[in-house]
Amino acid sequence: MTQPRTGAQMIVQALKDQGVDVVFGYPGGAVLPIYDEIFLQNEIRHILVRHEQAAVHAAEGYARSTGKVGVALVTSGPGATNAVTGLTDALMDSIPIVVLSGQVPTFMIGNDAFQEADTVGITRPCTKHNWLVKDTASLSSTIHEAFHVARSGRPGPVLVDIPKDVQFASGSYTPKQKARTSHYQPKLKGDTAMIEQLADAIATAKRPIFYTGGGVINSGPAASQLLRELVEQTGFPITSTLMGLGAYPASGKNWLGMLGMHGLYEANLAMHGCDLMINVGARFDDRITGRVQDFSPKSKKAHIDIDPSSINKVIHVDMPIIGDVAHVLEDLLRIWKSKGRKTNAEAVAKWWDQINEWKKVDCLQYSNSETTIKPQYALERLEALTKGRDRYITTEVGQHQMWAAQYLGFDEPHRWMTSGGLGTMGYGQPAAMGVQIAHKDSLVINIAGEASWLMNMQEMGTMVQYHLPVKQFILNNERLGMVRQWQELLHGERYSQSWSEALPDFVKLAEAFGAKGIQCSDPKDLDDAIMEMLDYDGPVIFDCLVEKHENCLPMIPSGEPHNKMLLPNSSTKDAIAAPGAVLV
Known part of the structure; x- marks a missing residue:
């Protein structure tokens, strides 16, 4: 007979059994028994x-870069409510965390x-x-179940709420192998007939496109490899959502770049003009579809997704395939090869001719400056100086995020x-x-804007404490x-509360934390300053002073279809007033 364990002991043992090696957290009265058990062991860091919001985002970053489940530990009341933003973020982006x-x-x-x-x-x-555990006897089984739910099917966040008396009380520990998980077994194999x-449809398509999303990455490394093989077999162009970058290499010959509101001209025009659109692991987000009734209006549509609720939720499709991306792509390739299928090579070649004409627009062009650092230039130089390194990129949210997606290339998933x-x-x-x-x-490297960065600057x-050289x-x-930018384009240049008049000195702020601070404002000094940042073996705050009123383009105006885009060389105000006049 196994020796009884306290609830706190069960929690730590369950984390070990789930392969957890790190927990991000902040202690408080309601979790002190758990923290005591963490103190008494050395396997889990x-x-x-x-701040608790940061604990959940850190768990997200760990999960997204490894494919494992991230874990955060917070106390009751404000500790839990501070975690809500991170939980919602993970839910929207399908990130497995407990x-x-x-x-x-x-x-x-x-x-x-x-x-x-x-x-x-x-x-x-x-x-x-989520679960509220009121009985210590069910605690360990519930934690194992939570991990299973978080990582299975469409991944996502789960929460286990544990009263303090449950942590103190004793009971029998349920091993991972005996935990209740059979009730949640999402369908992995797609319908063979579909x-x-x-x-x-692939064999007869004249103007096809693969539209891929974060579901490819969430499905695991096999899914990305199978996707690459399918693109190679068919010769079809491929684009991606913001979340799917890296599933297909940015250096690949069939890559069109990101699509959507700030996506590339050629990707958006190809989506609008295709006759077969194959959605692999994306959810038809509004930043991708634009005006729904005009989204990819002439195409047959296929949608591969493990989440049944995503199918026909936003866009009605002709070929719905519910299943795990890796399993479905494996079956699709097997069927394709077994019957010796071939694409309509002549038509696809003409489609590529059209796409290459769209590429000549050079939608990411910008007017550079010899005196002011343009944000696009800063990211071009960062890309050039870090390309080929073992590099991971995170971002805050805003213009810098979209510029990073446009100007940085990712050849692997989870980067x-x-x-x-x-x-x-x-x-x-x-x-x-x-x-x-x-x-x-x-x-x-975290690509940030000064406003976003200040939201969690305390981290x-x-x-510095953990010697993390980010x-x-x-x-x-x-x-x-x-x-x-939106106030300029849509609100008559009435800049209501869109900047702060009391920003910190970021170099002094870095030094106050015990980190290194670097500031650069001259384009001629940028490369040397970036190399100084990269060569320093600790955390750095790099304050890159850039053009203040640069707009992030191209851009699909809100409520417009993919073939109505604002381009860098068009008059922004004229384009808004009469978008059809300056666009395809």
Whole structure:
């Protein structure tokens, strides 16, 4: 007979059995028994963040860069409510994390006790599932179930709320192998008949395109390899959402770049003009579709997704295939090869001729300056000086995020971490901590705007404490850049509250935290300053002073279809007034 364990002991043992090697957290009264058990062991590393939101974002960064489940530990009340933004972010972007929250003792629940909150009620809309454990006997099994739910099917965040008396009480530990998981077994294999129908459509398509998303990356490394093989077999062009960058290499010959609101001209025009659109692991987000009724209007549509609720939710498709991306692509390739299928090579070649004409527009061109650093130039130089390195990129949210997606190239999955669905300012810095913890010898860079970066600036203390050499590359335009851009385009240049008049000296701020600070304002000095940042073996804040009123283009105006884009060489105000006049 196994020796009884306390709930706190069960929690730590369950984490070990799940292969957890790091937990991001912040202690408080309702989780002190768990922290005591963490103190008594050496297998699981605990990272003390400065804010609970950062703990969850760090768990996200760890999960996204490794493919494993990230873990955060927070206390009751404000500890749990501070985690809500990170949970919602993970839900929107399908990131597998487990958040363990402390709760007041069971006999005090509902009495408005000190630091009590209805954590399960509050987090129900922003988790895949959550649990309030009132019996120590079911605690270990629940934690194992939580990991299973987080990583299975469409990944996502889960939360386990654990009252303090449950942590103190004793009971029998349930091993991982005996935990209840059979009730949640998402469908992995796609419908064979529908996959064969898609193979037939591929064979006859004249203007095809692969539209890929984060589901390819979430499916694991096999999915990215199978996708690359399928693109090679068919010769079809491929584009991606913000979340899918790296699933197909940016250096690949069939790559069109990102599509959507700030996507490339050729990618958006190809999506609008295709006759077969194959969605692989994307959810038809509004930043991708534009005006729904005009989205890819002439195409047959296929959608491969493990989440049945995503099928026909936004865009009606002709070939819905519910299943795991890797399994479906494996079956599609097998069917394609077994029957000796061939594409309509002549028609596809003409399609490529059209796409290459669109590429000549050079939609990422910009007017450079010899006296002021343009943000695009800063990222071009960062790309050139870091290309080929063992590099991971995180971002905050705003113009800099879109420029990073446009000007940085990713040839592998799990190298790009950004807040896509929720658009969370303050995401990038703590996410970079999680990435650096997982990849201690790699180069980790957080691309930031000064406004987003200030949202979680306190985590520089965590970076210094744990010797995490993350580089904060701040494109400082002294503006809420994307807000200011929309105010220029849509609100008559009325710049309401879109910049701060009291920004810190970022070099002095870095030094106050014990990190290195670098400032650069002259394009001629930029390369040397970037190399100084890269060569320093600790955390750096790089304050890159850039053009204040640069707009992030190309851009599909809100509510417009893919073939109506604002381009860098068009008059912004004229294009808004009469977009059809300056566009295809």
